[in-house]
Amino acid sequence: MQIERSKILVTGGGGFVGAPTVRALIAAGAQVRVLDSVRSPRLEGLDCEVVIGDIADAELVGNCCAGIDGVLHLAVLPLTAANTEHEAAFQTNVRGSFNVFRAAGDNGVKRVVYSSASSAYGPTAAVPIREDHPLRPNAFYPATKAAAEMLLRGLAGAYGYSFAILRYMNVYGPGQRAGVVPAVSQRLLAGERPQLSGDGTQGFDFVHIEDCAQANLLAMAAEVNGEDFNVGHGSVASLNELVAIVGEILGEAVEPTYAGDLVTAPPRVGDVTKPRELLGFEAQVELADGLRSVIVELREAAASGV
Numbered sequence: 521m522q523i524e525r526s527k528i529l530v531t532g533g534g535g536f537v538g539a540p541t542v543r544a545l546i547a548a549g550a551q552v553r554v555l556d557s558v559r560s561p562r563l564e565g566l567d568c569e570v571v572i573g574d575i576a577d578a579e580l581v582g583n584c585c586a587g588i589d590g591v592l593h594l595a596v597l598p599l600t601a602a603n604t605e606h607e608a609a610f611q612t613n614v615r616g617s618f619n620v621f622r623a624a625g626d627n628g629v630k631r632v633v634y635s636s637a638s639s640a641y642g643p644t645a646a647v648p649i650r651e652d653h654p655l656r657p658n659a660f661y662p663a664t665k666a667a668a669e670m671l672l673r674g675l676a677g678a679y680g681y682s683f684a685i686l687r688y689m690n691v692y693g694p695g696q697r698a699g700v701v702p703a704v705s706q707r708l709l710a711g712e713r714p715q716l717s718g719d720g721t722q723g724f725d726f727v728h729i730e731d732c733a734q735a736n737l738l739a740m741a742a743e744v745n746g747e748d749f750n751v752g753h754g755s756v757a758s759l760n761e762l763v764a765i766v767g768e769i770l771g772e773a774v775e776p777t778y779a780g781d782l783v784t785a786p787p788r789v790g791d792v793t794k795p796r797e798l799l800g801f802e803a804q805v806e807l808a809d810g811l812r813s814v815i816v817e818l819r820e821a822a823a824s825g826v
């Protein structure tokens with residue numbers, strides 16, 4: 521689908537990944553409508569329509585899909601809340617996703633891209649994880665992500681629109697306040713030693729939000745239908761490496777402290793062959809550059825008291 525001049529609905533467009541996606545869509549010439557439950561400062565100054573509301577409201581979601589060519593569905597009750605607040609997670613991540621995918625069909629939307637999560641694979645010894653790995657989530661948040669993937673497959677089949685599923689790996693970037701990257705960065709910025717679990721050798725596939733935004737656009741533009749894709753950098757960085765890189769950026773080598781049991785799980789890294797071959801997606805932001813963008817934003821936020 522051509523992005524330029526198309527009308528795209530972004531659910532959760534005010535969020536961490538949503539806002540850079542909205543910016544990238546506008547830059548590519550799309551007309552963007554955002555549906556988000558909160559008015560996000562991240563969208564200030566952007567030339568897009570913003571509808572404040574809940575994706576659990578089927579009528580509202582239907583109205584938002586009217587006249588839309590493509591839907592990027594990102595709205596979510598995130599991991600920590602979803603793993604404990606099961607009813608709320610079901611309402612947003614499952615029922616809400618159903619509303620979005622059904623409304624897309626009812627309104628003649630041509631293509632839907634769903635932001636799923638690599639945690640939907642569940643615990644695995646596979647390194648790297650390929651997209652044909654079974655989905656065996658072992659907690660409620662990833663279960664809702666896997667459930668929504670299946671709902672999209674079923675409803676796209678019923679209505680005949682085209683779709684893609686993206687499974688993000690460990691997303692990081694400026695503006696993030698939860699997760700290991702901001703935790704480590706904030707400790708180091710405060711001149712404190714970060715505390716790592718185990719011996720700090722646990723490995724992750726860190727992917728920058730700007731790369732996720734590009735993956736979203738490429739998945740919307742692609743002709744390929746019904747496929748799932750990992751969205752990752754495709755390389756492994758350990759927590760110790762993370763601390764070392766942030767220390768280097770700050771010009772000060774800091775020894776982390778270690779606590780808790782040794783983490784024996786293999787590194788979680790996505791095989792990125794399929795997105796490269798079918799979407800032309802390849803992560804562009806190297807970890808050191810991405811972490812620099814995190815530090816800059818955290819310093820600005822601290823200076824302005826946010």
Ligand SMILES: NC(=O)c1ccc[n+]([C@@H]2O[C@H](COP(=O)([O-])OP(=O)(O)OC[C@H]3O[C@@H](n4cnc5c(N)ncnc54)[C@H](O)[C@@H]3O)[C@@H](O)[C@H]2O)c1
Nearest residue numbers: 532534535536537556557574575594595596635637688691
């Ligand atoms: N950030 C990550 O590390 C990561 C990793 C894997 C997958 N993902 C997926 O990427 C997508 C975006 O994640 P994010 O990190 O930007 O999350 P986020 O929490 O920053 O953004 C989610 C947005 O959805 C909105 N929202 C929540 N409930 C809503 C509702 N009921 N109705 C309408 N809007 C609602 C929130 O206000 C927020 O703006 C999600 O689908 C998430 O599962 C994120």
